[in-house]
Amino acid sequence: MKVLIAEDGAQYVGYFAEELTTDHGLDVVVTDTPGEAGKLLASGQFDVAVVDILFDAQIAEFDRSARSRQVPLTASRLVLSGLSVIDSARKVNVPVAVWTTGEPNRHLHLVFAYELQGVRSFCSKQAGSGSESLHQAIVGAAEGRPRIDAMLRLFLPPDGAPALAETILSGPASKRAIWRALAYGAHSRDEVHELTGIAKSTIGNLTSIAMFDDLALFDAGIQRPNRFGFQTRAKFNELVRYATSNRAFFLDDAVRASFR
Amino acid sequence: MTKPSPLIVDEDLARHTTQRLVGKLEAVALVVQATGLTTTATIDKLMPGGQQLLYGLAVVHIALAIVVLRVGGPFRWGAGWAGMWLGLVFLMPLIMAHLVAPTQYGSSPACVPLCGYANGPFLIMAFYPWIHPRLTPIRPALEVTLIVALGVEQFLLVHALQGQLTSTNVTSVLSGLLGNTTAFLVGKAVGSMCRRAARAQLEQQHENYEEFFNFLHSHVKGSILAIKKKGVSADSALSQLRYLDEVVTTRRLQMMGFTDNVPLAAIFKEHIRRFEGSVGRAPQIGALSVDRTAAQLIDRALGDLLSNAVHHGSRVDIDFSRHDGLLRLQVSDDGPGLPDDVLDDPSTSLFRLRRDARGVGGDLTAQQAAQPGACLVFSVPIRIPRRRRSGVT
Numbered sequence: 001m002k003v004l005i006a007e008d009g010a011q012y013v014g015y016f017a018e019e020l021t022t023d024h025g026l027d028v029v030v031t032d033t034p035g036e037a038g039k040l041l042a043s044g045q046f047d048v049a050v051v052d053i054l055f056d057a058q059i060a061e062f063d064r065s066a067r068s069r070q071v072p073l074t075a076s077r078l079v080l081s082g083l084s085v086i087d088s089a090r091k092v093n094v095p096v097a098v099w100t101t102g103e104p105n106r107h108l109h110l111v112f113a114y115e116l117q118g119v120r121s122f123c124s125k126q127a128g129s130g131s132e133s134l135h136q137a138i139v140g141a142a143e144g145r146p147r148i149d150a151m152l153r154l155f156l157p158p159d160g161a162p163a164l165a166e167t168i169l170s171g172p173a174s175k176r177a178i179w180r181a182l183a184y185g186a187h188s189r190d191e192v193h194e195l196t197g198i199a200k201s202t203i204g205n206l207t208s209i210a211m212f213d214d215l216a217l218f219d220a221g222i223q224r225p226n227r228f229g230f231q232t233r234a235k236f237n238e239l240v241r242y243a244t245s246n247r248a249f250f251l252d253d254a255v256r257a258s259f260r
Numbered sequence: 261m262t263k264p265s266p267l268i269v270d271e272d273l274a275r276h277t278t279q280r281l282v283g284k285l286e287a288v289a290l291v292v293q294a295t296g297l298t299t300t301a302t303i304d305k306l307m308p309g310g311q312q313l314l315y316g317l318a319v320v321h322i323a324l325a326i327v328v329l330r331v332g333g334p335f336r337w338g339a340g341w342a343g344m345w346l347g348l349v350f351l352m353p354l355i356m357a358h359l360v361a362p363t364q365y366g367s368s369p370a371c372v373p374l375c376g377y378a379n380g381p382f383l384i385m386a387f388y389p390w391i392h393p394r395l396t397p398i399r400p401a402l403e404v405t406l407i408v409a410l411g412v413e414q415f416l417l418v419h420a421l422q423g424q425l426t427s428t429n430v431t432s433v434l435s436g437l438l439g440n441t442t443a444f445l446v447g448k449a450v451g452s453m454c455r456r457a458a459r460a461q462l463e464q465q466h467e468n469y470e471e472f473f474n475f476l477h478s479h480v481k482g483s484i485l486a487i488k489k490k491g492v493s494a495d496s497a498l499s500q501l502r503y504l505d506e507v508v509t510t511r512r513l514q515m516m517g518f519t520d521n522v523p524l525a526a527i528f529k530e531h532i533r534r535f536e537g538s539v540g541r542a543p544q545i546g547a548l549s550v551d552r553t554a555a556q557l558i559d560r561a562l563g564d565l566l567s568n569a570v571h572h573g574s575r576v577d578i579d580f581s582r583h584d585g586l587l588r589l590q591v592s593d594d595g596p597g598l599p600d601d602v603l604d605d606p607s608t609s610l611f612r613l614r615r616d617a618r619g620v621g622g623d624l625t626a627q628q629a630a631q632p633g634a635c636l637v638f639s640v641p642i643r644i645p646r647r648r649r650s651g652v653t
Contacts, residue, residue, distance in 0.1 A: 157547065220642060
């Protein structure tokens with residue numbers, strides 16, 4: 001079986017690739033960039049793709065250019081992540097196993113991969129002490145069997161929970177544009193308007209009602225402003241906090257391509 | 261690797277903090293100026309057409325305030341625009357000198373007509389970072405010169421209109437100047453407050469960095485040195501790695517509690533990782549976040565219940581559900597079961613956990629398990645009212 005591993009953790013990926021080859025007889029190719037992974041998958045030579053979610057170099061590059069506003073919000077490339085690699089794998093019918101640490105800032109990526117990209121094999125980098133768990137995830141993906149490590153299962157939504165596409169990513173394109181503007185660094189209605197061109201009254205209406213309600217539906221623990229507070233401002237601040245904590249997701253190229 | 265930001269209150273940080281804190285103040289200043297114009301138009305004895313002119317100027321100022329609310333004020337847009345606003349400050353005494361009778365200007369010991377017009381611009385000029393950083397050394401001299409120049413202009417106007425300066429004229433001009441200077445000093449106080457706010461933020465961050473640095477030094481570096489020692493055995497190295505794993509997990513859980521929106525799945529993950537080989541069934545929690553107090557209680561509950569279960573059994577199942585604003589965590593094992601009075605024994609951690617859970621509207625109960633073994637159910641509200649949070653230890 002030929003396996004592509006898209007992973008930038010130089011400290012350990014070599015070790016895992018070697019064990020998969022010597023102990024399990026797999027033919028393993030490693031790449032540390034999602035762009036290169038996409039090109040390799042298009043060649044059609046792989047049976048399974050093992051995909052990391054976030055790549056440090058991509059995030060660092062985006063942070064640098066976003067801080068100086070060199071990259072506009074409407075640029076075709078903002079943050080390239082494992083979700084784009086999964087899309088490339090799906091195009092050529094290569095099954096995918098997601099391999100990640102399961103940090104909170106990858107949570108929405110995991111949910112996206114599960115709900116919208118059909119990934120059912122998830123392996124935690126912190127599982128076990130060798131490559132056995134990863135090997136099982138690869139075999140599970142190849143055979144079409146769901147295989148989800150306990151530590152990553154925690155991040156996936158329970159049955160019947162409102163989905164991303166029904167909540168945060170639902171509705172008109174203006175809502176998603178506002179999320180992106182908030183993730184990009186806009187912290188006021190004026191700044192969102194500057195970045196998106198959406199009318200300030202529309203921004204006010206969407207953030208105080210539809211977007212906040214969507215978020216509260218997706219995450220039932222979201223703090224609702226008390227009855228006597230400045231509700232509109234408090235709701236807006238909550239959306240800013242959420243967008244900032246999950247900026248890599250809202251600005252992700254694959255997410256933007258699927259939900260314009 | 262992302263570099264941490266430096267801990268310096270530099271000019272950029274101070275400017276940025278000031279702009280963020282007082283963004284809309286220029287609009288307020290314009291409204292105050294409009295109020296002054298309206299009051300003067302209404303109360304003072306003016307030449308024909310003077311009242312209409314001042315009312316008209318008041319309307320223009322209100323319109324400018326609305327524009328400023330949307331696009332930012334003169335000081336925000338730079339020295340050129342700020343200069344235009346300050347120019348109006350010097351133009352207004354000339355206008356008033358023509359609108360009142362020649363003997364009227366400077367005849368009231370209170371102050372000259374429309375003396376408060378300069379207060380808003382002077383207040384903002386005092387703290388707003390409107391001047392280029394390279395010109396900062398000459399800024400105080402520039403500001404004092406402007407205030408003094410306004411006073412000199414008014415003295416010259418009175419002298420030109422009346423041919424002399426009486427003590428009442430001097431008092432009139434100086435009273436107005438006193439008000440302008442007070443506004444300027446208030447502006448300086450505002451600027452000082454903004455810098456102090458930036459500094460306080462950074463001091464807190466500095467403390468956090470220090471504390472984390474000590475943690476890295478004492479625990480992480482220490483363990484790494486122990487592992488790197490020549491002749492260290494594999495068992496000893498593994499023991500150090502386990503210790504390192506444990507302290508890093510504890511630290512991560514602590515840091516999660518720094519915010520008031522803690523992702524629940526992340527707390528579960530850290531505990532399940534500790535007992536990985538023993539956990540059979542784990543729940544799907546999804547996007548749910550909880551407040552800091554609930555997070556602390558759930559962290560404790562997972563620690564106590566999982567330790568207890570793993571200590572007595574070989575397999576632990578964790579179930580989780582949410583209903584009517586309550587989170588319900590069930591931990592069951594295949595061990596010998598629990599003594600009937602374990603939750604009533606004050607010396608046990610389970611007793612203290614139950615006490616704290618009940619204090620915030622939750623509970624800890626022992627349930628009859630379907631199979632032999634122990635089954636404990638811990639419940640806590642998703643969001644704990646503030647008045648109930650302080651009781652949690």
